[in-house]
Amino acid sequence: MSKPQSPTPESDSAEPSYRDIPGTYVFDGARCQRGYVLNMFCMSLTQESNRDAFRSNPSDYLDQWDLTPDQRESIEKRQWLRMLELGGNVYYTFKLAAFDGMTFRHLAAGMTGVTIEEFAEMMTTGGRPIEGNRSRAAQRAPEGNESPSHG
Amino acid sequence: MSKPQSPTPESDSAEPSYRDIPGTYVFDGARCQRGYVLNMFCMSLTQESNRDAFRSNPSDYLDQWDLTPDQRESIEKRQWLRMLELGGNVYYTFKLAAFDGMTFRHLAAGMTGVTIEEFAEMMTTGGRPIEGNRSRAAQRAPEGNESPSHG
Amino acid sequence: MAEIFAGIGTSHVPAVGAAMDAGKDRDPIWAPYFDKIEGARNWMAEAKPDVCIIVYNDHASAFSLELIPTFVIGTAPSFVPADEGFGRRQVPDVEGYPELAWHMAESLILDEFDMTIANQMDVDHGLTVPLSVMYGQPTTWPCRVIPICVNVVQYPPPTGNRCFNLGRAIHRAVQSFHSDERVAIFGTGGLSHQLQGERAGLINAEYDNAFLDRIVTEPEAQAKVTHTEYMREAGSEGIEMVMWLVMRGAMNPVVKEVFRATHIPTSNTSNGLLILENSAER
Amino acid sequence: MAEIFAGIGTSHVPAVGAAMDAGKDRDPIWAPYFDKIEGARNWMAEAKPDVCIIVYNDHASAFSLELIPTFVIGTAPSFVPADEGFGRRQVPDVEGYPELAWHMAESLILDEFDMTIANQMDVDHGLTVPLSVMYGQPTTWPCRVIPICVNVVQYPPPTGNRCFNLGRAIHRAVQSFHSDERVAIFGTGGLSHQLQGERAGLINAEYDNAFLDRIVTEPEAQAKVTHTEYMREAGSEGIEMVMWLVMRGAMNPVVKEVFRATHIPTSNTSNGLLILENSAER
Ligand SMILES: [Fe+3]
Numbered sequence: 068m069s070k071p072q073s074p075t076p077e078s079d080s081a082e083p084s085y086r087d088i089p090g091t092y093v094f095d096g097a098r099c100q101r102g103y104v105l106n107m108f109c110m111s112l113t114q115e116s117n118r119d120a121f122r123s124n125p126s127d128y129l130d131q132w133d134l135t136p137d138q139r140e141s142i143e144k145r146q147w148l149r150m151l152e153l154g155g156n157v158y159y160t161f162k163l164a165a166f167d168g169m170t171f172r173h174l175a176a177g178m179t180g181v182t183i184e185e186f187a188e189m190m191t192t193g194g195r196p197i198e199g200n201r202s203r204a205a206q207r208a209p210e211g212n213e214s215p216s217h218g
Numbered sequence: 219m220s221k222p223q224s225p226t227p228e229s230d231s232a233e234p235s236y237r238d239i240p241g242t243y244v245f246d247g248a249r250c251q252r253g254y255v256l257n258m259f260c261m262s263l264t265q266e267s268n269r270d271a272f273r274s275n276p277s278d279y280l281d282q283w284d285l286t287p288d289q290r291e292s293i294e295k296r297q298w299l300r301m302l303e304l305g306g307n308v309y310y311t312f313k314l315a316a317f318d319g320m321t322f323r324h325l326a327a328g329m330t331g332v333t334i335e336e337f338a339e340m341m342t343t344g345g346r347p348i349e350g351n352r353s354r355a356a357q358r359a360p361e362g363n364e365s366p367s368h369g
Numbered sequence: 370m371a372e373i374f375a376g377i378g379t380s381h382v383p384a385v386g387a388a389m390d391a392g393k394d395r396d397p398i399w400a401p402y403f404d405k406i407e408g409a410r411n412w413m414a415e416a417k418p419d420v421c422i423i424v425y426n427d428h429a430s431a432f433s434l435e436l437i438p439t440f441v442i443g444t445a446p447s448f449v450p451a452d453e454g455f456g457r458r459q460v461p462d463v464e465g466y467p468e469l470a471w472h473m474a475e476s477l478i479l480d481e482f483d484m485t486i487a488n489q490m491d492v493d494h495g496l497t498v499p500l501s502v503m504y505g506q507p508t509t510w511p512c513r514v515i516p517i518c519v520n521v522v523q524y525p526p527p528t529g530n531r532c533f534n535l536g537r538a539i540h541r542a543v544q545s546f547h548s549d550e551r552v553a554i555f556g557t558g559g560l561s562h563q564l565q566g567e568r569a570g571l572i573n574a575e576y577d578n579a580f581l582d583r584i585v586t587e588p589e590a591q592a593k594v595t596h597t598e599y600m601r602e603a604g605s606e607g608i609e610m611v612m613w614l615v616m617r618g619a620m621n622p623v624v625k626e627v628f629r630a631t632h633i634p635t636s637n638t639s640n641g642l643l644i645l646e647n648s649a650e651r
Numbered sequence: 652m653a654e655i656f657a658g659i660g661t662s663h664v665p666a667v668g669a670a671m672d673a674g675k676d677r678d679p680i681w682a683p684y685f686d687k688i689e690g691a692r693n694w695m696a697e698a699k700p701d702v703c704i705i706v707y708n709d710h711a712s713a714f715s716l717e718l719i720p721t722f723v724i725g726t727a728p729s730f731v732p733a734d735e736g737f738g739r740r741q742v743p744d745v746e747g748y749p750e751l752a753w754h755m756a757e758s759l760i761l762d763e764f765d766m767t768i769a770n771q772m773d774v775d776h777g778l779t780v781p782l783s784v785m786y787g788q789p790t791t792w793p794c795r796v797i798p799i800c801v802n803v804v805q806y807p808p809p810t811g812n813r814c815f816n817l818g819r820a821i822h823r824a825v826q827s828f829h830s831d832e833r834v835a836i837f838g839t840g841g842l843s844h845q846l847q848g849e850r851a852g853l854i855n856a857e858y859d860n861a862f863l864d865r866i867v868t869e870p871e872a873q874a875k876v877t878h879t880e881y882m883r884e885a886g887s888e889g890i891e892m893v894m895w896l897v898m899r900g901a902m903n904p905v906v907k908e909v910f911r912a913t914h915i916p917t918s919n920t921s922n923g924l925l926i927l928e929n930s931a932e933r
């Protein structure tokens with residue numbers, strides 16, 4: 068699969084074409100429904116008084132939110148990628164990361180399973196390349212010239 | 219001025235044509251800016267706890283709102299028409315009227331300076347007629363065949 | 370595909386809901402109105418829509434002047450009656466339909482309507498009174514509801530033309546949904562009334578009747594009517610009538626009028642109720 | 652009439668604001684970026700716009716998933732920096748321009764854009780970082796600001812085409828305002844970046860450079876690019892680039908590029924900065 072040189076309109080209807088993008092959790096209606104409570108919990112941490120309450124008693128504070136057991140565990144264990152799988156949106160989960168004193172780079176390292184140093188090194192050397200990271204279908208294709216790439 | 223038999227598009231630009239409608243306070247941007255605090259005070263009365271606070275100490279409760287002296291007086295004296303002149307919107311001022319146990323008919327009677335019985339009588343006999351109530355310009359015209367009418 | 374098979378135009382006068390809630394609908398002052406709408410309730414009991422899309426406006430209940438959205442679509446699983454200043458209306462909670470509502474939201478936005486999506490929202494008399502008008506007093510509402518909330522309180526509301534085109538886009542959105550459910554769409558508000566100012570109490574029955582005729586047979590011409598004309602002829606709150614154009618736009622070009630009633634007044638309002646079914650031709 | 656004389660496209664990376672706030676902009680890691688943008692700051696000091704319209708997105712700061720507006724216009728007299736999870740950013744409050752903002756709101760809605768009007772709203776790094784980029788660290792911002800906030804967090808954002816047309820409508824709205832003030836419009840966000848998932852850290856410099864070229868010379872073609880292409884090629888958060896189309900739509904068809912800089916990376920983002928002036932021809 069060769070790289071498209073000029074933008075080719077793709078249909079946004081039916082089975083959404085964005086599902087083909089690898090390693091990407093597009094925050095559509097289905098995810099928004101699934102993650103609503105998880106994200107609203109994260110959002111609550113933009114208020115100082117809520118940050119204080121969560122800091123002083125995390126378990127009591129989490130009890131106030133109607134999270135699924137999986138979602139609650141993902142929060143307690145800071146499983147950043149799993150939060151996305153359970154409907155989290157990165158701008159919301161970042162509120163929790165910021166609560167922990169993390170930056171977006173820390174969060175990205177957490178989601179991609181590398182150290183912050185490794186992630187920083189990838190970014191300062193040009194970031195994760197687009198080649199090999201465009202399409203799930205191409206990654207599965209036997210030719211393999213869109214195989215996963217990690218920078 | 220004869221009654222338009224079919225709708226004639228009017229421009230909504232420049233000096234707005236709606237300013238010609240008599241006895242009508244179109245809630246445009248200028249009014250919204252002027253009445254923002256007054257209306258948000260009224261809005262606060264949709265919460266039971268705020269109604270309780272306003273009931274038990276009206277003056278203290280009003281102190282919390284950055285009202286102009288005129289606006290505050292219009293609220294304290296329940297000058298319903300004056301509230302509109304000062305930027306009030308009827309759906310908001312109705313929150314205050316409802317707080318007082320009034321209906322929209324009571325409020326309308328209050329704004330038009332008639333008794334509730336007189337207002338009810340006008341409504342049950344067909345309401346305020348459109349003839350004579352279409353246009354300020356026509357009301358001012360010497361022919362006078364659009365003179366104010368009160369049903 | 371899901372299908373919009375009927376359009377219902379109705380006023381949403383709070384006093385009508387209050388009369389029912391207080392058990393006063395058989396009182397002499399209210400009986401004539403409720404007698405007139407019995408045919409509509411019978412039609413509804415027969416038609417049994419699976420889903421009702423209700424186009425209405427919020428009256429400083431869920432929204433305030435802090436944030437004024439032009440078009441809102443409610444995607445929540447349920448909607449609670451709002452406290453409009455004297456406690457919540459004692460009617461059942463409204464069951465939503467998140468899957469269809471999200472499908473519509475995505476379709477409408479990609480169709481270039483700038484919707485606001487509400488995942489949580491109280492609903493006021495603008496939505497609950499039309500349910501009471503059509504269904505009476507069941508213990509649960511017999512349909513799922515998708516609220517479409519239109520700003521008509523802050524000037525300027527969306528134009529009549531924009532409302533009509535939103536209806537058309539809603540038609541496309543519903544038609545592309547995977548279920549085979551039958552959908553009714555309500556356009557609510559109006560007819561002529563003015564709640565404010567020295568002109569409060571205005572009623573213009575002639576204009577209202579012409580509006581009802583034109584909504585049925587000449588909706589595209591009606592969609593061109595300006596805000597100033599509505600406010601002048603039908604009263605400042607008569608501008609709510611633009612919401613009927615959303616309903617009409619979601620129906621086929623040719624429709625069959627199956628019910629019409631008018632009553633003057635309920636509270637301060639010229640009350641109208643109209644039911645349209647799609648004709649075979651589209 | 653007021654006039655939009657310049658368009659500014661800029662990333663709005665929070666780390667850029669944080670570096671300035673912490674006095675680290677001359678640190679070895681940051682100096683190369685700030686050196687590159689000095690020409691833009693000099694241009695700004697010369698150009699002195701009276702008003703800046705800033706098209707940006709809120710990042711779960713002023714708005715949450717409870718209510719998701721597609722297009723917001725801020726009509727407040729002032730806007731306070733939001734608490735994004737670690738206290739408010741220590742930069743001056745942003746002075747609004749209610750009279751022009753209301754004029755625009757009314758014009759845009761009658762022009763059939765379904766705006767949400769915000770009379771009160773906190774503004775996050777999406778708006779304050781572009782001010783920092785262009786103005787540095789003054790004690791008060793030297794212009795009045797009209798925030799235009801676009802949803803790009805919840806899928807689907809408005810289409811590129813809709814954004815471009817909103818820009819055109821903003822041009823019409825500003826042009827019909829009675830003052831003779833000089834207005835700059837900012838399109839912010841992007842360029843390529845992805846903050847989430849296993850693909851976090853994606854950068855596509857080739858795509859970004861092509862985008863910058865096309866924004867200048869082929870905006871109508873760029874307006875046809877789909878959301879999926881942006882997300883695929885520029886990363887899930889690269890979708891922010893649609894907001895540059897609002898800026899471009901508000902400019903004349905032919906523009907002069909007076910400044911361009913790119914820098915990879917600031918934080919996780921391919922950072923772009925572009926300044927356009929209107930050519931004589933429209
Ligand atoms: Fe209403």
Ligand SMILES: [Fe+3]
Pocket residue numbers: 663708710777840841891
């Ligand atoms: Fe951003």
